[in-house]
Amino acid sequence: MTKSQPDQxxxxxxxDTRRAQLIEATIETLALRGYARTTLTEVARTAGLSHGLVxxxxxxxxxxxxxxLALLAEEYRLNxxxxxxxxxxxxAAQLAALxxxxxxxxxxxxxxxxxxxxxxxxxxxRPLYQAQCGANDAAYNxxxxxxCGQLLAQRGYEGDPARVARVLRVTIQGVWLDMIxxxxxxxxxxxxxxxxxCAAAFFPRHFxxxxxxx
Amino acid sequence: MTKSQPDQxxxxxxxDTRRAQLIEATIETLALRGYARTTLTEVARTAGLSHGLVxxxxxxxxxxxxxxLALLAEEYRLNxxxxxxxxxxxxAAQLAALxxxxxxxxxxxxxxxxxxxxxxxxxxxRPLYQAQCGANDAAYNxxxxxxCGQLLAQRGYEGDPARVARVLRVTIQGVWLDMIxxxxxxxxxxxxxxxxxCAAAFFPRHFxxxxxxx
Amino acid sequence: MTKSQPDQxxxxxxxDTRRAQLIEATIETLALRGYARTTLTEVARTAGLSHGLVxxxxxxxxxxxxxxLALLAEEYRLNxxxxxxxxxxxxAAQLAALxxxxxxxxxxxxxxxxxxxxxxxxxxxRPLYQAQCGANDAAYNxxxxxxCGQLLAQRGYEGDPARVARVLRVTIQGVWLDMIxxxxxxxxxxxxxxxxxCAAAFFPRHFxxxxxxx
Amino acid sequence: MTKSQPDQxxxxxxxDTRRAQLIEATIETLALRGYARTTLTEVARTAGLSHGLVxxxxxxxxxxxxxxLALLAEEYRLNxxxxxxxxxxxxAAQLAALxxxxxxxxxxxxxxxxxxxxxxxxxxxRPLYQAQCGANDAAYNxxxxxxCGQLLAQRGYEGDPARVARVLRVTIQGVWLDMIxxxxxxxxxxxxxxxxxCAAAFFPRHFxxxxxxx
DNA sequence: GATGAATGAGCCTTCATTCAT
DNA sequence: GATGAATGAAGGCTCATTCAT
Numbered sequence: 001m002t003k004s005q006p007d008q009x010x011x012x013x014x015x016d017t018r019r020a021q022l023i024e025a026t027i028e029t030l031a032l033r034g035y036a037r038t039t040l041t042e043v044a045r046t047a048g049l050s051h052g053l054v055x056x057x058x059x060x061x062x063x064x065x066x067x068x069l070a071l072l073a074e075e076y077r078l079n080x081x082x083x084x085x086x087x088x089x090x091x092a093a094q095l096a097a098l099x100x101x102x103x104x105x106x107x108x109x110x111x112x113x114x115x116x117x118x119x120x121x122x123x124x125x126r127p128l129y130q131a132q133c134g135a136n137d138a139a140y141n142x143x144x145x146x147x148c149g150q151l152l153a154q155r156g157y158e159g160d161p162a163r164v165a166r167v168l169r170v171t172i173q174g175v176w177l178d179m180i181x182x183x184x185x186x187x188x189x190x191x192x193x194x195x196x197x198c199a200a201a202f203f204p205r206h207f208x209x210x211x212x213x214x
Numbered sequence: 215m216t217k218s219q220p221d222q223x224x225x226x227x228x229x230d231t232r233r234a235q236l237i238e239a240t241i242e243t244l245a246l247r248g249y250a251r252t253t254l255t256e257v258a259r260t261a262g263l264s265h266g267l268v269x270x271x272x273x274x275x276x277x278x279x280x281x282x283l284a285l286l287a288e289e290y291r292l293n294x295x296x297x298x299x300x301x302x303x304x305x306a307a308q309l310a311a312l313x314x315x316x317x318x319x320x321x322x323x324x325x326x327x328x329x330x331x332x333x334x335x336x337x338x339x340r341p342l343y344q345a346q347c348g349a350n351d352a353a354y355n356x357x358x359x360x361x362c363g364q365l366l367a368q369r370g371y372e373g374d375p376a377r378v379a380r381v382l383r384v385t386i387q388g389v390w391l392d393m394i395x396x397x398x399x400x401x402x403x404x405x406x407x408x409x410x411x412c413a414a415a416f417f418p419r420h421f422x423x424x425x426x427x428x
Numbered sequence: 429m430t431k432s433q434p435d436q437x438x439x440x441x442x443x444d445t446r447r448a449q450l451i452e453a454t455i456e457t458l459a460l461r462g463y464a465r466t467t468l469t470e471v472a473r474t475a476g477l478s479h480g481l482v483x484x485x486x487x488x489x490x491x492x493x494x495x496x497l498a499l500l501a502e503e504y505r506l507n508x509x510x511x512x513x514x515x516x517x518x519x520a521a522q523l524a525a526l527x528x529x530x531x532x533x534x535x536x537x538x539x540x541x542x543x544x545x546x547x548x549x550x551x552x553x554r555p556l557y558q559a560q561c562g563a564n565d566a567a568y569n570x571x572x573x574x575x576c577g578q579l580l581a582q583r584g585y586e587g588d589p590a591r592v593a594r595v596l597r598v599t600i601q602g603v604w605l606d607m608i609x610x611x612x613x614x615x616x617x618x619x620x621x622x623x624x625x626c627a628a629a630f631f632p633r634h635f636x637x638x639x640x641x642x
Numbered sequence: 643m644t645k646s647q648p649d650q651x652x653x654x655x656x657x658d659t660r661r662a663q664l665i666e667a668t669i670e671t672l673a674l675r676g677y678a679r680t681t682l683t684e685v686a687r688t689a690g691l692s693h694g695l696v697x698x699x700x701x702x703x704x705x706x707x708x709x710x711l712a713l714l715a716e717e718y719r720l721n722x723x724x725x726x727x728x729x730x731x732x733x734a735a736q737l738a739a740l741x742x743x744x745x746x747x748x749x750x751x752x753x754x755x756x757x758x759x760x761x762x763x764x765x766x767x768r769p770l771y772q773a774q775c776g777a778n779d780a781a782y783n784x785x786x787x788x789x790c791g792q793l794l795a796q797r798g799y800e801g802d803p804a805r806v807a808r809v810l811r812v813t814i815q816g817v818w819l820d821m822i823x824x825x826x827x828x829x830x831x832x833x834x835x836x837x838x839x840c841a842a843a844f845f846p847r848h849f850x851x852x853x854x855x856x
Numbered sequence: 857g858a859t860g861a862a863t864g865a866g867c868c869t870t871c872a873t874t875c876a877t
Numbered sequence: 878g879a880t881g882a883a884t885g886a887a888g889g890c891t892c893a894t895t896c897a898t
Contacts (some may be wrong), residue, residue, distance in 0.1 A: 018861080034337030036250035039888060050863050055890060116336060120395055121335010123248030123328060130397055142862090159411065163423070167412045170388025171381055177391065178384055181343065182332055197373065198381045201415035209377070232878095253871060264880050266875090275872060446857095455852035461767030467892060476861050480896090489893060542765060548823055551676030551756060551761010557823065585837065591851070595813060597842045598820055600810025605819065609762055611772055625801065626809045629843035637805070660882080681867065692884050697869060699882090 002043045019049050019057050022141045026068045031114035036120040037097070062128075069119055073113065079107050084143070092203070093148035096212035097167075098144055099199060102172050103192045109119075113180050144169060151203055165200050172196045219310035229346070235261050240282045249336045256279070276342075283333055283346045286326065291350045293300050305364035306417070310380075313413060315384050317406045320352035327394050330393070330396055358383060363419055374428050377396050385412045447485050447495070449475050459542035463550045468492070490622050491557075497547055497560045500540065503566050511573070519578035520631070523596075524640035526572055526629060530600050531620045541608050572597060579631055592630050599626045604623045654856040656797035660701050661709070663689050668710045673756030682706070704770075711761055711774045714754065719778045721749050726785070734845070737810075738854035740786055741841060744814050745834045757823050786811060793845055806844050813840045 025047035029038045035189040040061055044051040078099040087097035102108065119125045148168070149161035175194050179186045192211070198208040206213055239261035243252045254268045254275055265415070272278040294315040302312035316322065333339045362382070363375035389408050393400045413421040420427055439574055453475035457466045468482045486492040510527040515525035516561055530536060542566040546554045576596070577589035603622050607614045620639075651729070667689035671680045683702055686693040700706040722743040729739035744750065762766045790801035817836050821828045834853070843850040848855055 015861085031337065034335075034339070035248075036336055037338050040890085041888075051889090052863055052865095052892090053861075056863095059890095061889060074291060117335045118337070119335075120391060121331045122250055123245060123246075123332070123335075124251055125248070126395060129395065134397070159415075160423070162409045162410060164390075164415075166408050167385060167415070170392055170408065171385055171412075172388075173391055174384025174386075174388035177387055178380075181340060187268075194377055194380050194384065197377045198412070198415070201373075201378075201381070201412070209374070253875090255871075266873095266880055266882095267878085269873065270879070273873095459765060462763075462767070464677075464764055464768055468894090469732055478860055480861095480894095481857085483894065484858075487894095516650065546765070547763075549676075549759045549761075550879075551673060551760070552679050553676070553778050554823060574706075586842075589853070591836055591839045592843075594820075594836050595780045595843070598816025598836065599809055599840075600816075601819055602816035605762060606808075607810055608757060609768060609771065611776070622805060622808050624839070625805045626813075626843070629665055629806075629809070629840070635754075637802070648862090682869090683867080684881095693868090694884055694886095695882080701869095703868065703880085 015057070018049075018053070022044065022049070022054060022057060022064065023068045023071050025195050027072070027115045028111050030068075030118045031111040035118040035125065038118075056140055066128055066132065068115070069125075069128060072115060072119075073133045073136050076107060078140075079104055080140065091147045091154075092206040092212060094137070094147045095151060095199065095203075096207070097143070098147070098210075099168070099172070099192070099195050102176075103188050103195075105188065107193075108176075108179075108188055110180070113176050117177060139208055141165065142152075148202075151206065157203065159202065167202070168195070168198060171195055226403060229271075232263075232267070234269060234285075235266060236263070236266050236278065237282045239263075239284050239395065240278055241286070241329045242325050244282070244332045245325040247330040249339070249409075250308075252279075257406045268295075279339070280342055280346065281327070283339075283342060288348050290321060291353075292352065294317055305361045305368075306426060308361045308414065309358070309365060309417075312361070313382070313406070313409050314387070314425075317402050317409075319402065320389075322393075322402055322405075324394070331394050333341065338385040355379065355383065362416075369419055371417065372394070374414065381416070382409070382412060385409055443485070446477075446481070448499075450477070450482060450485060451496045452491065454541050455490055455500070455543045456545045458496075459539040463546040463553070464595070466493075466546075494555070494556055494560065496543070497553075497556060500543060500547075501561045501564050504535060504572070505567070507532055508568065519575045519582075520634040521638060522575045523572070524629075524635070525581060525629065527596070527600070527620070527623050528639075530604075531616050531623075533616065534615055536604075536607075536619075537610050541604050545605060545608050569597065570591065574629075579634065581632055585631065587630065593629070596623070596626060598636075599623055648730055657699070660691075660695070662700060664696055664706065665710045668706055669714070669757045670753050671744040672710075672760045677760040677767065678783040680707075680760075685806070707767070710757070710773065711767075711770060713762075714757060715775045715778050718749060719781075721746055722782065728798070733789045733796070734854060736789045737786070737793060737841065737845075738844070738849070740789070741834070741837050742853075744818075745830050747830065747839075749819075750830055750833075751822075752822070757816050758820050759819060783807065783811065790844075793848065796813050797847055799845065801844065808842060809844070811839070813837055 022043065025043045029043045029046050033042060039049045039129070040054045042053050043064070054061075054064060058067065070076055083097040083101035083104070084094055087093040097099055108167055119129050145162050145165040148165045151157065152159055152161055152164065172195055177187075177190045193209055196211050197209050200209060236257060239257045240252070242260050243257050245329055246328055247256060255265055257278070258265045258268050268275075268278060272281065290369055294312055296317035297311040297318070298308055301307045331341050359376050359379040362379040365371065366378065386409055389405045390399075393405055407423055410425050411423050414423060434533045452470060453471045454466070456474050457471050459472060469479055470483050472479045478519055479576070482489075483494060486495065504589055511525040511532070512522055512527035547557050573590050573593040576593045579585065580587055580592065581588055603614075603619045609620055621637055624635055624636050624639050626639060645678055664685065667678070667685045671685045671688050675684060682696045683693045685706070686696050696703075696706060702707065722740055725739040725743035725746070726736055729735045761771050787804050787807040790807045793799065794803055794806065814837055815832045817828075819831055834852055837852050838849055839851050842851060
């Protein structure tokens with residue numbers, strides 16, 4: 001038996017555990033230090049591990065970043081799809097669900113938002129972004145445009161569904177960017193209220209500043 | 215010593231010309247290579263100048279980036295203020311002017327948008343951003359909120375002016391981000407149409423997808 | 429715990445078998461990747477064994493290389509001595525045997541030649557080479573010089589036995605180097621013919637291009 | 643005026659001077675530490691310069707090694723061609739010149755021989771060797787074979803010119819290898835005597851152990 | 857015996873900065 | 878003013894070695 005040393009991390013961990021741990025440390029580091037200053041040494045230090053281990057598990061820094069982005073993309077996709085599924089068949093409820101999804105406390109954390117911004121802002125990472133997120137983004141766009149189309153068809157709304165969908169999407173995106181770059185902290189509620197205000201402008205009979213009108 | 219060679223840049227140039235040349239090269243380099251890969255050597259090469267000259271004119275890389283951001287902020291501010299001044303006293307015309315201003319071909323170039331994104335996305339540059347742009351952004355926000363307030367007061371609109379103003383602002387910001395990160399090229403017209411669609415949703419009697427209703 | 433799987437190597441193997449397996453993999457790796465790029469990981473992969481086993485059996489990389497060279501030296505010595513023993517008492521037959529020995533298909537394989545070259549070429553390995561091969565080489569030199577001396581004493585040949593012996597030895601060595609470094613593949617027969625041409629020049633009444641004159 | 647500091651190397655030197663200096667340091671380092679342990683830091687230390695300068699002048703380690711080999715190949719080629727030119731039209735004199743050329747004190751230094759061995763011995767460097775030296779070697783081989791052919795045609799010699807040429811060439815090569823790997827120092831004279839013994843065996847009416855018979 | 861995760865020294869490379877010319 | 882050689886810190890990556898399982 002080994003003497004347990006509570007301060008030391010266990011020397012051996014399953015491959016997937018370590019990988020997840022390192023990816024989480026990468027997200028934190030991206031958020032705290034930015035893309036340009038995210039070094040393997042810093043990621044390792046954040047994870048409380050040695051820098052050699054990063055290369056052991058991910059081979060290259062590029063792959064680490066790629067898998068980090070893949071994780072963010074996947075958890076984002078699973079999140080909105082879960083919200084959507086729970087919303088039922090009503091398009092207004094579906095749209096409300098999509099808007100809420102992006103402010104879910106598991107998704108909309110300062111570290112995650114900041115990590116997303118790192119990938120958006122760094123020209124170098126754009127091919128990576130397209131490769132990892134292009135398909136997801138397309139699916140999301142198609143979904144929200146379809147929902148907007150159904151809503152617009154109700155009760156005499158007018159407008160181009162794709163364009164309305166895009167306004168909603170960029171509003172969310174812009175609010176996220178605001179939440180990161182604005183100094184005085186924005187609450188999730190304030191962000192959501194902004195997005196709801198936008199939805200209410202397009203669909204006043206379905207949405208108000210507080211969200212979906214029941 | 216050196217004989218003048220007509221193809222060479224003149225050996226003596228005004229201090230400000232050289233600085234402007236280097237800042238322009240910095241914007242291009244930020245756009246092309248991203249924040250993390252923007253090196254002084256690359257900036258100098260883009261400007262067609264020697265490596266050492268960058269430090270001669272800006273002392274440190276940090277100052278070069280700082281002055282680049284200052285230039286972007288200043289030209290942005292002058293642009294929207296000029297649009298606003300030309301718009302006259304009508305709040306609808308003023309709002310239309312602000313929206314158009316952000317898509318002016320001198321401001322809304324791929325290189326400039328990409329450079330802005332670099333500063334937004336890089337956590338490291340956020341204090342710099344606050345220092346250089348915080349006051350400008352506050353002035354812009356106050357201005358657009360004031361205009362939205364005046365418009366809302368007309369003909370029975372409802373809503374919180376600050377929140378409407380924020381939706382418009384983040385929509386512009388989100389469209390800019392979209393224009394940079396989305397693969398299929400977005401035209402300026404499409405971006406503007408998206409923003410007008412948003413304005414039309416809030417102010418349907420003043421705006422339509424084509425812009426201000428005269 | 430582990431169920432025996434017929435396709436897996438047996439979990440227990442004799443110590444010497446494992447060591448021989450690893451040394452053989454070292455020779456292959458030296459040949460394929462060169463001294464500088466011969467890593468324990470690559471050796472283990474070539475042997476189809478796990479990384480950690482190399483250190484288990486050889487403690488350090490240096491010892492692995494040392495024992496690899498010792499094996500090469502020993503099999504080389506045993507080979508020429510066996511050829512010599514089978515040659516009988518006639519010096520011409522003995523010399524012919526020594527020349528043939530170095531082109532025996534068990535000794536003169538691309539991998540083994542290349543491994544020898546690795547040890548010759550790498551300054552770092554020269555003390556090791558002296559330690560492992562010095563005595564063998566001295567014995568070989570004494571032996572071939574003695575044989576040349578006996579041959580020279582026959583039928584009116586002239587010349588310094590040590591020097592003739594050295595020419596023959598460096599010719600073999602040079603042909604080996606050629607066989608490794610020259611692009612178009614050299615056959616063993618061509619190499620041997622070259623060495624026989626050299627022997628024929630010194631001992632025309634005993635050797636021709638085809639070898640010993642019977 | 644700057645105070646001259648005799649112990650410091652001049653801070654600035656012409657590009658070509660520095661490159662030659664670094665290549666010479668590379669040869670010394672290859673000889674002293676071997677291919678595997680030749681690091682840029684060590685090369686720079688040998689040259690008395692900072693390690694960053696190596697990359698400034700050569701971009702990568704690979705290019706440094708490549709240019710080092712190119713220099714060795716070129717000086718080797720110029721040397722034997724100069725010897726050959728001075729030898730006149732007589733094939734025996736030409737062959738004697740070629741043999742002497744390879745033991746010229748400018749070419750046949752311990753450092754240079756050892757550097758050659760590094761490139762021969764390291765499998766990794768063989769493509770480089772072919773690229774840099776393949777054409778030179780082919781020219782040398784054609785030249786020595788032509789000379790041997792002319793000599794063989796004289797006074798009743800027999801033999802295959804290409805094979806005789808190869809024996810002479812590999813003898814030189816093998817002596818070079820011997821001069822590096824053998825512990826007790828070999829003199830240039832002893833090496834040359836060995837090669838002359840070989841030539842004398844093939845061309846006894848033209849060569850003796852002391853060289854060309856006048 | 858055997859495995860493979862973990863560590864850390866050392867390498868190549870990049871790059872901001874300095875400085876002689 | 879302007880150039881480009883030179884420096885050295887820091888980053889990514891490789892790999893010998895250690896060690897818990």
